[in-house]
Amino acid sequence: MTVPRTSGSEDMLRAVRRPVPHDSAEKHVSGEAIYIDDIPEPRALLHAYIRSSDIAHGRIKKLDLAPTRAQPGVAAALAAADLPTGHNDIGPGFAGDPVFAEQIVEYAGQSVFAVAAETREQARAAAMQAVVEYEELPAILTIEEALAQDAQVLPTVTLMRGDADKSIAKAPRRISGRLAIGGQDHFYLEGQIAMAVPGEDGDMLVYSSTQHPSEIQHHVAHILGLDANGVTVETRRMGGGFGGKETQGALFAVVAALLAQKTGRPVKLRPDRDDDMILTGKRHDFIADYVVGFDEEGRIHGVDFMLASRCGMSPDLSGPVNDRAIFHADNAYFLPHVRIVSHRSKTHTVSNTAFRGFGGPQGMMVIEYAIDEIARTLGIDPLTVRKRNLYGKRDRNVTPYTMKVEDNILAKIIGELERTSEYWQRRKAITAWNATSPFLKRGLALTPVKFGIAFTATHFNQAGALLLVYTDGSLKLNHGGTEMGQGLNTKVAQIVADEFGLDFEDVKITPTTTGKVPNTSATAASSGTDLNGRASLIAARTIKERLIKFAAAHFHVAPGKIVFANREVSIGGEKMAFVELVNLAYKARVSLSATGYFATPKVAYDPTTMRGRPFLYFAYGAAASEVLVDTLTGEYKVERVDLLHDVGKSINPAIDMGQIEGGFIQGMGWLTSEELYWDAKGRLQTHAPSTYKIPACSDLPRQFNARIADWSRNREDVVYRSKAVGEPPLMLAISVFHAIKDAIAAVGQYQISPQLDAPATPERVLNAIDALRLRLGDHLPAREAAE
Amino acid sequence: MISSDDSDPPAPASGGSAGSVSLAVMVNGTRYPLTLDPRCTLLDVLREQLDLTGTKKGCDHGQCGACTILVDGRRVLACLTLAVMKDGANITTIEGLAKDGVLHPLQQAFIEHDAFQCGYCTPGQICSAVGLIAEGRAQTADEIRESMSGNICRCGAYPNIVAAIQQAMGLP
Numbered sequence: 003m004t005v006p007r008t009s010g011s012e013d014m015l016r017a018v019r020r021p022v023p024h025d026s027a028e029k030h031v032s033g034e035a036i037y038i039d040d041i042p043e044p045r046a047l048l049h050a051y052i053r054s055s056d057i058a059h060g061r062i063k064k065l066d067l068a069p070t071r072a073q074p075g076v077a078a079a080l081a082a083a084d085l086p087t088g089h090n091d092i093g094p095g096f097a098g099d100p101v102f103a104e105q106i107v108e109y110a111g112q113s114v115f116a117v118a119a120e121t122r123e124q125a126r127a128a129a130m131q132a133v134v135e136y137e138e139l140p141a142i143l144t145i146e147e148a149l150a151q152d153a154q155v156l157p158t159v160t161l162m163r164g165d166a167d168k169s170i171a172k173a174p175r176r177i178s179g180r181l182a183i184g185g186q187d188h189f190y191l192e193g194q195i196a197m198a199v200p201g202e203d204g205d206m207l208v209y210s211s212t213q214h215p216s217e218i219q220h221h222v223a224h225i226l227g228l229d230a231n232g233v234t235v236e237t238r239r240m241g242g243g244f245g246g247k248e249t250q251g252a253l254f255a256v257v258a259a260l261l262a263q264k265t266g267r268p269v270k271l272r273p274d275r276d277d278d279m280i281l282t283g284k285r286h287d288f289i290a291d292y293v294v295g296f297d298e299e300g301r302i303h304g305v306d307f308m309l310a311s312r313c314g315m316s317p318d319l320s321g322p323v324n325d326r327a328i329f330h331a332d333n334a335y336f337l338p339h340v341r342i343v344s345h346r347s348k349t350h351t352v353s354n355t356a357f358r359g360f361g362g363p364q365g366m367m368v369i370e371y372a373i374d375e376i377a378r379t380l381g382i383d384p385l386t387v388r389k390r391n392l393y394g395k396r397d398r399n400v401t402p403y404t405m406k407v408e409d410n411i412l413a414k415i416i417g418e419l420e421r422t423s424e425y426w427q428r429r430k431a432i433t434a435w436n437a438t439s440p441f442l443k444r445g446l447a448l449t450p451v452k453f454g455i456a457f458t459a460t461h462f463n464q465a466g467a468l469l470l471v472y473t474d475g476s477l478k479l480n481h482g483g484t485e486m487g488q489g490l491n492t493k494v495a496q497i498v499a500d501e502f503g504l505d506f507e508d509v510k511i512t513p514t515t516t517g518k519v520p521n522t523s524a525t526a527a528s529s530g531t532d533l534n535g536r537a538s539l540i541a542a543r544t545i546k547e548r549l550i551k552f553a554a555a556h557f558h559v560a561p562g563k564i565v566f567a568n569r570e571v572s573i574g575g576e577k578m579a580f581v582e583l584v585n586l587a588y589k590a591r592v593s594l595s596a597t598g599y600f601a602t603p604k605v606a607y608d609p610t611t612m613r614g615r616p617f618l619y620f621a622y623g624a625a626a627s628e629v630l631v632d633t634l635t636g637e638y639k640v641e642r643v644d645l646l647h648d649v650g651k652s653i654n655p656a657i658d659m660g661q662i663e664g665g666f667i668q669g670m671g672w673l674t675s676e677e678l679y680w681d682a683k684g685r686l687q688t689h690a691p692s693t694y695k696i697p698a699c700s701d702l703p704r705q706f707n708a709r710i711a712d713w714s715r716n717r718e719d720v721v722y723r724s725k726a727v728g729e730p731p732l733m734l735a736i737s738v739f740h741a742i743k744d745a746i747a748a749v750g751q752y753q754i755s756p757q758l759d760a761p762a763t764p765e766r767v768l769n770a771i772d773a774l775r776l777r778l779g780d781h782l783p784a785r786e787a788a789e
Numbered sequence: 790m791i792s793s794d795d796s797d798p799p800a801p802a803s804g805g806s807a808g809s810v811s812l813a814v815m816v817n818g819t820r821y822p823l824t825l826d827p828r829c830t831l832l833d834v835l836r837e838q839l840d841l842t843g844t845k846k847g848c849d850h851g852q853c854g855a856c857t858i859l860v861d862g863r864r865v866l867a868c869l870t871l872a873v874m875k876d877g878a879n880i881t882t883i884e885g886l887a888k889d890g891v892l893h894p895l896q897q898a899f900i901e902h903d904a905f906q907c908g909y910c911t912p913g914q915i916c917s918a919v920g921l922i923a924e925g926r927a928q929t930a931d932e933i934r935e936s937m938s939g940n941i942c943r944c945g946a947y948p949n950i951v952a953a954i955q956q957a958m959g960l961p
Contacts, residue, residue, distance in 0.1 A: 031896035032883065191853065192845070239908070242943050275847070660949065691852035699935075699938050699940065
């Protein structure tokens with residue numbers, strides 16, 4: 003297959019490279035954008051409620067739905083025994099996620115049965131009338147307990163290069179320690195929701211807030227006993243996804259469809275915020291043990307990492323999430339000798355899932371923490387140690403998984419950011435200021451990001467599109483990607499418009515539907531535009547070539563003399579409106595619709611050996627953050643942040659900037675204020691914004707300078723030489739965590755390194771300060787310790 | 790942020806079913822007589838009875854701001870407001886901000902500054918910002934950040950939201 007190159011000279015572009023507003027901008031500001039809960043409700047609609055387990059682990063002794071079914075308004079109640087096909091698993095790839103628990107419940111929040119009633123209140127009240135009795139079983143609630151009991155959802159994976167033990171033993175210096183990294187709730191503002199509408203022949207139409215319509219279609223068909231051609235899943239837009247709607251929408255879609263099939267009536271299932279947070283998976287929390295051997299310059303000789311993550315009760319996506327953690331435990335640094343052991347721990351808590359970065363952020367945290375420790379051990383500035391360990395351009399440029407780092411632009415990015423953020427001047431000023439400030443301490447950190455782009459599961463790296471050209475010259479496009487606010491549809495419309503020399507507004511993108519483009523991949527792994535933009539471009543190219551061939555024959559002009567620009571077609575110098583050519587072509591019986599299909603080249607790796615090229619390329623960035631910590635309370639404020647991020651050649655700088663700033667802010671939440679807390683019985687206690695604090699407007703850095711590295715260009719042939727931008731900026735926020743750690747270190751005049759776990763809540767910061775003071779008491783003269 | 794209301798509670802409807810009350814609200818310039826369960830929130834009334842779905846249900850706990858509307862010019866969380874508390878009130882939702890097909894300056898500023906991603910919090914952000922400007926207290930970017938902290942945006946479009954509000958306020 004020949005892959006057409008992105009065409010045209012840069013100065014002919016009308017839509018691409020411009021900061022055109024989001025294609026739903028007017029609808030968003032006027033309240034006209036339709037989310038699933040806003041669709042006019044169909045006649046006879048029922049509302050569903052899922053009753054979930056309130057214990058973490060147990061045997062269902064008794065489940066009696068008769069009292070529920072007798073309640074007013076109830077149309078149906080279904081549990082595992084009532085499933086039409088006997089199929090009861092909606093795990094993606096790996097089994098383990100039942101629609102309804104059978105004999106055993108494995109987390110507090112696991113779906114046990116569901117009710118459909120005339121109103122949501124009736125469904126909920128009726129569900130509470132069922133008799134559910136459990137025999138409680140011992141529950142594994144922490145990663146440590148899981149490790150002690152060898153409880154895993156998937157086997158341990160180990161990546162090795164060279165001889166880690168020997169290199170660490172022979173290295174002049176060595177550090178070791180443990181770091182805990184918290185999880186994160188997606189907190190998409192639009193919660194999970196699905197509405198199922200039964201049709202003819204038992205067919206089912208499901209509106210689902212999902213990043214993965216094809217997988218929802220597959221699960222609905224399988225569980226209901228339908229062929230895939232009897233199930234259509236439609237997603238116009240999501241009110242945020244962030245990975246939380248990659249697999250987690252399936253439960254709600256399948257339950258709505260089951261109840262719709264049972265009753266023959268449309269069913270809507272919209273859990274409330276608390277149920278949404280209790281029932282659905284989150285970012286994996288990790289614990290990591292590190293042993294690092296290095297020299298007096300801070301250069302790493304060898305690392306030995308143990309990563310263990312809380313996968314919860316089932317595999318879900320934990321395999322690839324943890325693989326990606328391994329692939330990013332090097333971040334930007336050359337590690338000559340490596341052993342990374344990755345345990346996928348089973349706990350009786352909700353099954354953790356995809357979340358922007360997909361394990362990459364946790365892997366990166368480990369090496370960044372280790373580097374910070376190296377620097378503090380040696381008394382060298384952490385940025386210097388970071389720079390000394392960066393991947394090289396000609397040598398020291400092979401990752402532990404054997405992929406070569408071919409376009410390393412990090413030295414340039416860091417150099418530029420050092421200058422624009424005035425890192426060294428501020429470092430000096432902050433150190434001096436801290437020496438005179440007894441209670442308030444400032445901290446500064448500059449950290450890099452190198453993030454691999456592609457699905458690590460190679461076969462997901464494909465996409466399709468369907469383009470229709472109408473005789474009035476308007477274009478309608480459908481592609482397999484989903485819009486969740488990231489601006490995918492806008493970028494794709496820009497790409498297609500430019501192929502025909504049209505305006506962005508000439509292209510309408512329709513809701514994603516499994517009825518138009520089949521067998522799509524999740525919109526995930528930052529790959530939405532890379533995949534769907536290219537597939538759409540290929541569809542456009544097909545139609546354009548037909549038009550060129552027709553025009554060349556019709557007007558007796560060489561194909562090379564036919565140019566699409568400025569909403570016109572120049573045919574050997576004669577100009578004609580695009581719509582005119584389309585009409586001529588239609589009358590000459592030229593097909594004006596086409597599919598496009600794209601498969602990412604080059605990527606391939608062997609998951610058994612963890613070797614190969616899992617990524618097509620890397621996206622890079624760096625961030626410098628400064629914080630001000632009140633050492634008496636542990637509270638802090640992010641004072642200034644400078645970001646410099648690589649998006650290749652941007653297709654839409656406004657959208658890319660939104661992703662950079664927004665990703666950073668979301669990452670900052672993960673590492674600072676967002677803390678998940680389960681009680682001693684394994685029940686999530688942080689299930690609403692009252693107790694789970696995502697960043698608010700007031701948490702913005704006082705000074706926030708974000709820039710795109712506008713000189714960058716993707717060396718790989720990605721659409722318009724752009725780079726994926728969805729996930730990488732999230733990890734820029736690691737700089738905030740290290741700035742906080744740096745401020746705490748100032749409490750001890752930078753003589754010893756504070757120990758800090760993530761998220762660095764004020765409570766943890768205060769504890770870290772107290773621990774540091776205790777240690778200082780051992781090391782410093784009594785006068786200072788008594789301060 | 791929730792305004793208190795010292796008006797008398799509406800009398801139970803004479804002709805309604807047991808437990809329902811009658812009242813009337815003015816929404817976006819149209820008067821709506823309503824007979825409803827006194828437990829109905831204003832949010833559910835707007836979305837489910839008046840088909841004004843621009844106002845969003847985010848957390849239904851008064852903690853996310855997605856349901857922010859204007860009641861007698863003040864920003865109010867519709868999910869924490871019982872409709873019966875607002876008999877006779879003048880309510881403006883996101884659907885009522887544009888006049889004669891012309892967007893409100895804040896709506897226009899949100900587009901110009903790309904002040905949203907997924908858009909779900911946007912109606913609440915804009916209504917909240919209209920209320921903030923009417924309050925007249927926030928004068929600087931810092932004060933805008935503080936006064937908008939009740940409206941959370943998970944996409945993190947805050948820098949652009951603040952910029953849009955600054956533009957609409959005529960701040961540099």
